[in-house]
Amino acid sequence: MAFPSQGSALKLKNVLLFLASIVLSVLVAEAAVRYIDGYRMSALALGDPEGSASVDPAMLDKFPLAAGVDGKWFFSEPPPLSNRRKVDPEWQRTYHYIEDHNTGGMEFRPADPFKAWNSVFAGDPCKHSFLHHAPGMLYLYDPPDGQPRPPYRYMPDATQPTGLVTNQMGWRGPPIEVPRGPKTVRIVFVGSSTTVGAPHLPFSYPELVGYWLNRWAESRKLDVHFEVLNSARESTVSTDNVAIVKNEVAPLRPDLVVYYEGGNQFELHSIVDKVPPRSEAPKTPPATVVPGWLQEATRYSAIAARVRAAIGMTGPSQDGREWPKPAYKLQWPEGLSETDPDLAYPKLPVNLNLIQRDLDDMRSAVQKVGSDFAVSSFLWMVKDGLVLDPVRHKYILDQLNRVYFPFRYRDLERLAIFQNRLLAKYARTHDIPFIDTARYFPLDPDLFVDAVHTNYAGLRLQAWITFNLLVPVVDKHLADRSWPRPADPAAPALPTITPRKVTFTCQ
Template structure:
């Protein structure tokens, strides 16, 4: 064998061996890394019968997790090749879109027209456009999402209620379904710990958990999901956690200042070949994910001084991790609305709360009709006036607040987040609904957040731990009065037919 070929093979073998070793080391480090949440455990009061030692335990592996299908991996590659990869574009390929939302021609749809020539579609039995999509059933996507037969994230759950069970459904948006590449969503942690709690107390019952959350949806979607997808499964309790996708401060700022181009760290370049390769490999390899995260955090730096006062002030704020300079604007609070004790019947409540409360009313009525009840959680925002973050480690939080929510000031975001939770709490109190004050107990620790609302895996774990402490008293009350576990179950509405089909299209040379 020629010396050159031998040397080439030796180098190749060394690279492969070192890469494999690095992959193994990264996976070991991820498994052994201390939890950012541990330092906060002592701050959270334990519910009766809960043991703090359970916090580090994980749910059992999902029995319905399968290798990703080759055709699904190819769909991801087609998205990458299209160049339209922002936001949830990759995971969008594994959603069945509501045909009433899509319309007769995907090429005329404002969002779906940029899909790479194929989407899944289903026909809603009621003909309504809500919810806008469902996840494909019985699927393990290349991104990591595992769904059951209902298209819910998580393990299989039987349709028919079983004796000696308590069924809890979690509804909401991305902070309920959690990032698709996380091994566990927060409801899965809650379900595991509830069964640990029941076993420790020697209770002859089992908890079943449904995660009906999905990203990018709003309260009309959630109300439809409750009616068409959750109610037929007869949950005993439905937990609502959402507070971002209708959180529009424009509702109290009628005269918005013009966009300020200097309010961004630096225009992001189009993803290069290395980035696309790392994203593709990151669905399988921990080393690729680590490199991708490193580039995301440290890949951009503040622009050089431009001589523009606002731009230079922004650059200094970025370097120091402070709030970026914002243009002036005027908040116009609804006349006569008491911020501390709001009249929740008003139609002019800020941040679309009137719409949200109307949908929560429908969700509550649907839950009661199905023999269950609703619990509403307060929503955690990581934002406060004067907040300072690490400009490298917390760069995504800074961009989320200062670019994604520009031009709104931290103090106004904080003000509206607190107001929103007051409104939700009052709605729950007036309706006799349990209010789970998650936001009060969740630490404002940026190391637990990906951005201002989404948690890291350990942030999700800690939020689940908080929900557990708040749910146990609710469950204990029902166990004490004998209403749970139910001896019989009310007649439930039938499950809606759900048959996704593939729709192909070619939007080239088409307008709209």
């Protein structure tokens, strides 16, 4: 048998060292990019960016802590959800099939078959412009009021392929306390996707608020427990939330209901003269076809994801500035003050007349069962002159320049500020709490996924600010003993649903 010479062995050793150094360098680079872009460090599959779980402590020092709050609590989290289970294998297969084959086009998404759809809204699924994309199967439920709103509820007591975990009501989060204890303060958050949160994240911001409220109560040796629930679901508007509050939230007789929404009805068309058509949008070069191997690599590598994003950049401005916009004239309503908006003005911008009517209906439904109602300001990641990282902040750029085309950053910022001013006045006028989270939240694109959705770092900061602003409200009600509300022995059972699975074949 021939043995390699000493020189050959040395060469082999050098090659192996060279290869090892390359592998180590790639791993270090991958870890660095995952950290910068907010991906999970420990997972093999990349998943969606979450943002760094740590927030610069300097950010936490920019607003005052509520009485009795320890700043160290920010760095702690609740225990894992006790109701998280393994995903049904059939659901998992269906989810991946839709994900890989895009059976529903751009609208019907992989998570949509695992919602309980309102049977009045659905009608004949094959005749429905949206639901006919379903893979021959849907879950339906019959609404108690016979109305088509809300379009759906999440499946109750389920763990979805997206990672979403639901309780008996089909709401995100841990099981609901049944029966409600006499020392339990119940708070329910209402809203849309910005409230329910990305399903793959471990917690939504209301869940963190509840966790910190309980730490606050324990530190003060208060004989109360906080149950904070999240009734939100994505794509809802204020009128959907009226139905949710009446049919789902009010029957739980919460102590407080908090409304947080402000993006799904944010339309500037009513105050813009001759809105330029989309055909006037700046022409963009055709999207570059991404090789299959690179597409597959983006599932596991943040470096590959960056390369793919760089290849796919098609925006007119690739340096992160606002894209060129066609000329238009924003006509501010005559006689409407921007600094002190008239709630009764008949033609308020961005659907605020409709939103106010819906807030009135929600507030009335809540107060009829003896509960309190609160409104929060809404976070927007937009500012005139904003410059973004075209790769890391790709979705912010895309939303501000494509989804909200042709509106300029300065006008989006102007209306976002106006909307929050009006919500603040609404709260003052009706003597309800105003949770002004947007006042303290930093305008930092690294805390956002797009212009309105935060990543996990932003979500934690939003929860922390909201928690600190809620503490004085809670403290006042505990002091006057109006919370927790006395138990009602005649209170109805939880308004749960029993979805039924239907199958169909559309021509």
